[in-house]
Amino acid sequence: MEMKKMLTLLLIVIASSLVFSGCSENSRGTFGPAWDVALQAPAIKQSNALAELLDTKEFKEFGYKINADSTISLILVGAKENEIKKETEINLKPITLNSVLVNLSADGAAENGEFSKVILDPIPFDKFDSITLSSKNLSINKFNVFLNNTNKESIENKLDNLTIELQNSQGTVISSVTFENVAVGTTKSLEMDLAQKTLESGMKLAVKGIQSSGTTTFTVDITSSSLEISKVKGLHASELNSMDTLNFTPSLNFGSNTAITGSEGAHLRLNTLFPVDSNLDFEISNFTLGGVTITDTNGDGYYDLPADTNISDELFISGKLNTTASTVNYDSTQSVTLDTAIYGSLIINLPPEDADNLKVEDSNLVYEEISSFDISNDDIDRINDGLKEGRLVTKTVNNLGSNVIISIDLYVGNSPTFDNTYVFIDKIVDIPLGEATKEFVFNQEVLNKFKDKSYLAMKVKVGNGTDTASFTPDQEISIESYGVLVLKVNQNKE
Numbered sequence: 001m002e003m004k005k006m007l008t009l010l011l012i013v014i015a016s017s018l019v020f021s022g023c024s025e026n027s028r029g030t031f032g033p034a035w036d037v038a039l040q041a042p043a044i045k046q047s048n049a050l051a052e053l054l055d056t057k058e059f060k061e062f063g064y065k066i067n068a069d070s071t072i073s074l075i076l077v078g079a080k081e082n083e084i085k086k087e088t089e090i091n092l093k094p095i096t097l098n099s100v101l102v103n104l105s106a107d108g109a110a111e112n113g114e115f116s117k118v119i120l121d122p123i124p125f126d127k128f129d130s131i132t133l134s135s136k137n138l139s140i141n142k143f144n145v146f147l148n149n150t151n152k153e154s155i156e157n158k159l160d161n162l163t164i165e166l167q168n169s170q171g172t173v174i175s176s177v178t179f180e181n182v183a184v185g186t187t188k189s190l191e192m193d194l195a196q197k198t199l200e201s202g203m204k205l206a207v208k209g210i211q212s213s214g215t216t217t218f219t220v221d222i223t224s225s226s227l228e229i230s231k232v233k234g235l236h237a238s239e240l241n242s243m244d245t246l247n248f249t250p251s252l253n254f255g256s257n258t259a260i261t262g263s264e265g266a267h268l269r270l271n272t273l274f275p276v277d278s279n280l281d282f283e284i285s286n287f288t289l290g291g292v293t294i295t296d297t298n299g300d301g302y303y304d305l306p307a308d309t310n311i312s313d314e315l316f317i318s319g320k321l322n323t324t325a326s327t328v329n330y331d332s333t334q335s336v337t338l339d340t341a342i343y344g345s346l347i348i349n350l351p352p353e354d355a356d357n358l359k360v361e362d363s364n365l366v367y368e369e370i371s372s373f374d375i376s377n378d379d380i381d382r383i384n385d386g387l388k389e390g391r392l393v394t395k396t397v398n399n400l401g402s403n404v405i406i407s408i409d410l411y412v413g414n415s416p417t418f419d420n421t422y423v424f425i426d427k428i429v430d431i432p433l434g435e436a437t438k439e440f441v442f443n444q445e446v447l448n449k450f451k452d453k454s455y456l457a458m459k460v461k462v463g464n465g466t467d468t469a470s471f472t473p474d475q476e477i478s479i480e481s482y483g484v485l486v487l488k489v490n491q492n493k494e
Contacts, residue, residue: 035488035489036388036486036487036488036489037486037487037488037489038484038485038486038487039375039379039382039383039484039485039486039487040482040483040484040485041373041374041375041379041450041482041483041484041485042373042374042482043371043372043373043374043455043456043481043482043483044369044371044456044458044479044480044481045479045480045481045482046369046478046479047476047477047478047479056076056084056085056086056254057473058083058085058086058473059076059077059078059082059083059084059085059473060077060078060079060082060084061077061470061471061472062074062075062076062470062471062472062473063075063077063468063469063470063471064365064468064469065347065467065468066360066363066365066467066468070360071349072350072358072360072365073347073348073349073350074347074348074349074350075261075346075347075348075468075470076254076345076346076347076348077344077345077346078266078341078342078343078344078345078346079343080267080343082343083269083341083342083343084254084341084342084343084346085340085341086252086254086340086341087337087338087339087340088250088251088252088337088338088340089336089337089338090248090250090272090335090336090337090338091335092330092331092332092333092334092335092336093332094134094136094228094229094230094332095228095229095243095246095321095330095332096140096226096227096228096229096243096244097226097227097229097242097243098226098242098243098244099239099241099242100223100224101125101127101128101131101224101227101239102125102127102143102199102223102224103222103223103224104120104123104124104205104221105219105220105221105222106119106120106205106219106220107119107150107217107218107219107220108207108217108220109215109216109217109218110159110162110207110209110211110215110216110217111211111215112211112212112214113210113211114208114209114210115207115208115209115210115211116206116207116208116209117206117207117208118167118204118206119205119206119207119220120204120205121204122169122201122202122203122204123166123203123204123205125199125200125201125203127235127236127239128199128232128233128234128235128236128239129200129201129233129234129235129327130198130199130200130201130231130232130233130234131198131199131200131227131229131231131232131233131235132196132197132198132230132231132232133194133195133196133197133198133227133228133230134195134228134229134230134332135195135196136195136228137193137195139225139226140225140226140227140228141193141194141195141197141225141227142192142193142194142224142225143166143175143191143192143194143222143223143224143225144189144191144192144222144223144224144225145164145177145189145190145191145192145220145221145222146187146189146220146221146222147159147162147164147179147182147187147188147189147190147218147219147220148182148187148219148220148221149182149183149184149185149186149187149216149217149218150184150185150216150217150218150219151216151217152184154184154214155183156184156213156214157184157213157214157215157216158181158182158183158184158213158216159179159180159181159182159209159211159213159216159218160180160181160209160210160211160212160213161178161179161180161209161211162178162179162180162182162207162208162209162211162218163176163178163179163207163208163209164176164177164178164179164192164205164207164220165205165207165208166192166197166203166204166205167203167204167205167206168200168202168203168204169200169201169202169203171204174194174198174203175192175193175194175197176192177191177192178190182218184216192222194227205220205222207220229330229332230331230332230333231330231331231332231333232328232329232330233329234327234329235327235328235329235330236326236327237323237325237326237327237328240320240321240322240323240328243320243321245285245318245319245320246282246318246319246320246321247316247317247318248272248316248317248318248338249314249315249316249317250315250338251312251315252311252312252315252340254311254312254342254346254348258310258311258312258346258347258348258349259308259309259311259312259346259347260305260306260307260308260309260311260344260345260346260347261307261308261345261346261347262307262344262345263307264307264344265304265305265306265307265309265344266305266309266342266343266344266345266346267302267303267304267305267342267343267344268294268302268303268304268305268311268340268341268342269301269302269303269340269341269342270284270287270303270317270338270339270340271338271339272284272317272336272337272338272339273336273337273338273339274336275331275334275336277329278328278329278330278331279323279324279325279327279328279329280321280322280323280328280329281321281322281323281324282319282320282321282322282336283319283320283321283322284317284319285318285319285320286316286317286318286319287303287315287316287317288315289305289309289311289313289314289315289316290309290310290313290314291313291314292309302343305342305344311342311346361461362461362463362465363463363465363466363467364405364461364462364463364464364465365461365462365463366459366460366461366462367459367460367462368418368457368458368459368460369457369458369460369479370416370417370418370455370457370458371455371456372416372453372454372455372456373454373456373482373483375450375453375454380450380451380452380453382487382489383450383451383485383487384451385487386487386488386489387447387450387451387485387486387487388486388487388488389441389442389447389485389486390441390442390446390447390450390483390484390486391439391440391441391442391483391484392410392425392440392442392456392481392482392483392484393437393438393439393481393482393483393484394408394437394438394439394440394479394480394481395435395436395437395479395480395481396408396428396431396435396436396437396438396477396478396479396480397434397435397477397478398431398432398434398436398477398478399433399434399474399476400462400471400475400476400477401433401471401475403464403469404462404463404464404469404471405430405461405462405464405465406430406431406460406461406462406477407427407428407429407430407431407460408427408428408431408458408459408461408479409424409427409458409459409461410424410425410426410427410428410440410456410457410458410459410481411423411424411425411456411457411458412425412442412446412449412450412454412455412456412457413449413454413455413457414449414452414453414454415455416455418457418459422457423445423446423449425440425442425446426440431477442483450483450485456481456483458479458481460477460479462477
């Protein structure tokens with residue numbers, strides 16, 4: 001009997017040991033099953049091409065030069081078969097047509113009393129489908145309206161009060177002028193303001209008035225002044241001949257303080273691309289850069305730029321719109337694309353925002369990337385409860401070229417700016433061509449950084465130990481880096 005009790009007690013002890021061997025005490029002092037969980041925390045995933053420092057993605061090759069004062073100049077090279085290309089958007093502005101787009105006549109009669117009638121329906125706008133005029137109204141954007149009292153029966157029958165209205169197809173008055181006391185056999189003229197008005201098919205010419213001097217007849221003649229047009233549809237192509245010269249002052253936008261380098265200079269091709277549905281082309285008649293007239297000396301479509309020309313200087317282009325179509329459309333709220341191509345060599349000084357991020361070290365370029373680890377506040381709480389260990393995984397894909405040396409220094413800190421509180425993790429030296437993966441185990445000092453919002457700082461060094469290096473547009477290095485944190489998780493028992 002005693003033996004049986006002892007065996008029972010032994011089994012209880014063994015069972016208890018098995019249960020508690022899978023449990024641990026948590027921060028609340030309770031026990032429960034425990035296991036490890038790996039938390040992945042993304043930080044950096046991006047492609048870094050040095051060509052991103054440029055404002056263009058098309059060229060033959062690109063390089064840098066480290067100057068004696070440790071400033072950095074970029075060298076951009078284009079060939080005739082592989083030009084340096086850049087597209088710049090240019091905002092359009094209203095155009096002025098000086099031809100008489102509207103020339104019409106109508107007649108009518110004014111009876112005693114109050115009257116109102118339409119005298120022309122529809123108005124024949126035969127040189128366009130619709131036009132919206134700009135806001136200008138000084139000596140432009142007017143209808144010149146001439147009213148002639150044509151009564152031949154009595155010289156006493158003056159026109160007392162007559163309003164001439166321009167109405168849209170629904171009868172809404174767009175603009176009007178009012179004549180008073182127009183004697184028989186005389187003509188008076190007034191200007192009808194059309195600023196910001198739209199002229200389109202279906203419009204009507206109407207009159208209304210109050211007449212007390214007896215019935216009389218009249219004629220109305222209307223001609224348009226010069227019109228500044230914000231938008232036009234279906235304009236007859238022949239009207240472009242009366243258009244004022246169109247001027248643009250765009251920037252070539254290859255970078256700040258960009259100059260031609262090399263004794264042969266460079267060659268520039270410009271093409272202004274209007275929206276396809278406009279049917280418009282632009283013929284350049286004058287091109288100046290920094291106040292100097294640039295010409296196409298060879299007749300091959302390229303403007304010759306002498307050596308040391310600063311192509312960041314003010315650019316002025318003037319010319320005329322033309323077309324091969326029968327009608328054109330124009331909308332000053334749109335933009336056109338200035339398609340620029342250069343062959344030759346350009347030297348570009350980095351703008352301050354890039355120069356501040358790009359440094360020189362041991363004849364190499366150095367830049368920094370900082371990104372926060374993607375960890376939620378709940379995960380930070382879990383980290384504080386049971387962070388056991390961690391490591392950093394960094395994957396690279398390198399096609400910058402075999403003559404380029406790349407190394408990466410890795411740091412972890414709690415500040416969004418790279419300062420002296422960051423802890424150094426390790427260095428990846430001489431990143432090989434193609435794909436590579438490196439892992440680094442966190443020490444306790446680094447692990448402590450994850451108990452708050454944490455950041456990965458990456459210091460990338462690129463170069464070949466000399467003051468110059470060259471790359472093609474497609475060469476880049478892709479970097480992905482993430483932390484793996486191992487947490488101990490307890491199932492609490494209250």
